[in-house]
Amino acid sequence: MIVRPSALHRTVACPYSLFASVGYGDGESSDDAKLGTCAHSVSEIILNGGVVDAGVILGGVEVTAEMLDHVGGYVDYLESLDCELYIERKVDIPRIHPQCSGTPDGVAVGNSVTRVVDLKYGRRPVSP
Numbered sequence: 001m002i003v004r005p006s007a008l009h010r011t012v013a014c015p016y017s018l019f020a021s022v023g024y025g026d027g028e029s030s031d032d033a034k035l036g037t038c039a040h041s042v043s044e045i046i047l048n049g050g051v052v053d054a055g056v057i058l059g060g061v062e063v064t065a066e067m068l069d070h071v072g073g074y075v076d077y078l079e080s081l082d083c084e085l086y087i088e089r090k091v092d093i094p095r096i097h098p099q100c101s102g103t104p105d106g107v108a109v110g111n112s113v114t115r116v117v118d119l120k121y122g123r124r125p126v127s128p
Contacts, residue, residue, distance in 0.1 A: 032122070034061050039121035040088070040105060043071045047078065047087045047106070067121070074106075074119045081115065083108035 010017050038061035042052045052058075054065045078085055086107040093100040106117040 034059060035067075036121045037061075038063065039067055039071055040119055042067060043074055043105070043119055044088050046071065046075050047085065070121060071119070074117070078106050078108060078117060081108040081110065083110040083113075083115070085109075 038058045041058045042063055045052050052063055052068065054063055054068055056063045086104075086109070088103055088105065089107070090101055090103050091107075093102065104116045105119045108115040108117065
């Protein structure tokens with residue numbers, strides 16, 4: 001059983017949900033989730049020195065100029081921090097729980113400050 005920070009809202013509201021959800025996958029992704037995953041892929045490629053053009057298909061989703069513009073703001077912000085960047089890297093958080101882990105979108109480590117940055121590519125509010 002793995003405790004994910006992104007599901008803590010459910011675990012706090014109902015601790016038994018950890019056990020009740022064992023054996024169930026995350027299910028099929030919604031179109032909105034697929035768009036977000038695509039945007040994250042685009043940002044990861046760009047931050048790792050690659051190039052993505054509008055019209056490319058990633059994960060079954062077409063990259064649009066709008067997506068590139070939105071992701072560009074996130075990329076520009078991270079690159080402006082002048083820190084060591086860690087992009088989409090799994091981290092373990094044993095101080096919370098021995099099996100707690102997550103994959104932050106971006107972590108910028110500086111001399112005195114560490115920033116955890118989350119790329120949001122939503123078109124509508126999503127409930128937890």
